[in-house]
Amino acid sequence: MRTIELEDNQVKLIDQTLLPTEAKFVKCINVEELARAIEEMKIRGAPALGAAAGFGLAITVMNSESTKPEKMLQELKNAAGRIRRTRPTAANLFSALDRVMKTAEQNAASVEELREAVVEAAEAIAEEDIQVNQKMGENGSELIEDGDTILTHCNAGSLACVDYGTALGVVRAAREQGKDVSVIATETRPLCQGARLTTWELQRDDIPVTLITDNMVGRVMSEEKVNRVIVGADRIAANGDVANKIGTYTIAVLANRHEIPFYVATPLSTIDPQTESGGEIEIENRDPKEVTTLAGQELAPKEINVLNPAFDVTPAELITRIITEKGVFKPSEIKSLFD
Structure with a gap:
């Protein structure tokens, strides 16, 4: 589609x-x-x-x-x-x-x-x-083993692209190769792109998926239910820092704590060699109502102070590899692709 x-x-x-x-x-x-x-x-x-x-x-x-x-x-x-x-x-x-x-x-x-x-x-x-x-899916699928359970955050599938997907494209490619792969999808508050979009995509493709709330990530990792993490990206700085959906940084810290590989699947067009580090990336802040309401239902007192950044930045040192259409790279190697 x-x-x-x-x-x-x-x-x-x-x-x-x-x-x-x-x-x-x-x-x-x-x-x-x-x-x-x-x-x-x-x-x-x-x-x-x-x-x-x-x-x-x-x-x-x-x-x-x-x-x-x-x-x-x-x-x-x-x-x-x-x-x-x-x-x-x-x-x-x-x-x-x-x-x-x-x-x-x-x-x-x-x-x-x-x-x-x-x-x-x-x-x-x-x-x-x-x-x-x-092509990115083919490159990333080499990192996936038969029987893996992959945790992903937000939606980095065909809905986030024209078709096929970035992070979910890696999953699709692994499945096409006959690997038995399943997915754990975070709900991704406040707009629940994981719950609404990622699960919908994977069900349509008959790929096994389990939905969890964002605050369950540490629990499922501690129970050894996750073999790898694969996410997409909205902007990558020259030093390999990655801006992605809010909550990605938290998952990267937890993956590091539990020694779980953390991969970012992204086309080269998402890499911004003019931005030296993640600290220079402009982070979008969205309407507080996205946090205080859900499906029209009020979740918080009126006039409460709200923070609603749409993205956070994951430092390069927490990222195992960056998967692109040109190959799989360490974050430190990204800048050399544009030199």
């Missing part, structure tokens, strides 16, 4: 806020609707946001009535600016915008050439995501 695609000059995407009770696709007819879909988490996951960013620029030119390339370029710059303001942490969103805008500026001899180049660049980002994830 593709999470997002271009269709009839619109962006078609699955509304992930409705899962697991309803699998419904919605269409965004302009960049403002797409930007709101990103902000409202109808689409999420770093690779999927990269595809969304590219498609946002594509529908801008597809629906533009400009007759001059310079005017169309300005429309693209405005659209890119709006998308940049949606979510600050996911690296793929920004790298996709930069890639498509560079292509646009290099092909602005006419509106026809500009339109074609932008759409092709956006489609290429989406198609490459699928190929990259499959």
Whole structure:
């Protein structure tokens, strides 16, 4: 199942806020609707946001009535600016915008050439995501042994990408090789992406999955029920520090305590060589209501002070290996890929 695609000059995407009770696709007819879909988490996951960013620029030119390339370029710059303001942490969103805008500026001899180049660049980002994830899955599956139980946090499956997935792509590849692999999924508060999305994906693929609350991780590790941890990433700094869904750092500390390998599966497009360390990564802070309510039910007193960072940073020294489409690396080797 593709999470997002271009269709009839619109962006078609699955509304992930409705899962697991309803699998419904919605269409965004302009960049403002797409930007709101990103902000409202109808689409999420770093690779999927990269595809969304590219498609946002594509529908801008597809629906533009400009007759001059310079005017169309300005429309693209405005659209890119709006998308940049949606979510600050996911690296793929920004790298996709930069890639498509560079292509646009290099092909602005006419509106026809500009339109074609932008759409092709956006489609290429989406198609490459699928190929990259499959290769990443193959590379990561070599780290998986028959009979392993893998703990994952948040959702790093096909819903977080265009298709196949990063962390769950490794699990899928191992299963395709005939390995008996099962998954423990954390609920991932406050928006429960693990409970709502990861379990839904794995059930559809007939991959055994057990759901736990976030505060059970130490318990299941101490009972030796976890062989490895595999998570995705939203941005990786040059030194190998990883920004991922809030709670990832806690799991990495526990995995280190229990001597359990901790892997991060991510495409190279999520690595930001311009950011030296995790301390420089901008962490998105979201609406306090995500913490104080659940399915419309109040969980806390009104006007209570709330912290709601969407991500945390796991230091490189807690990460065993980083799995990419180019191979499996130590965190300290990441920067050399871009030198």
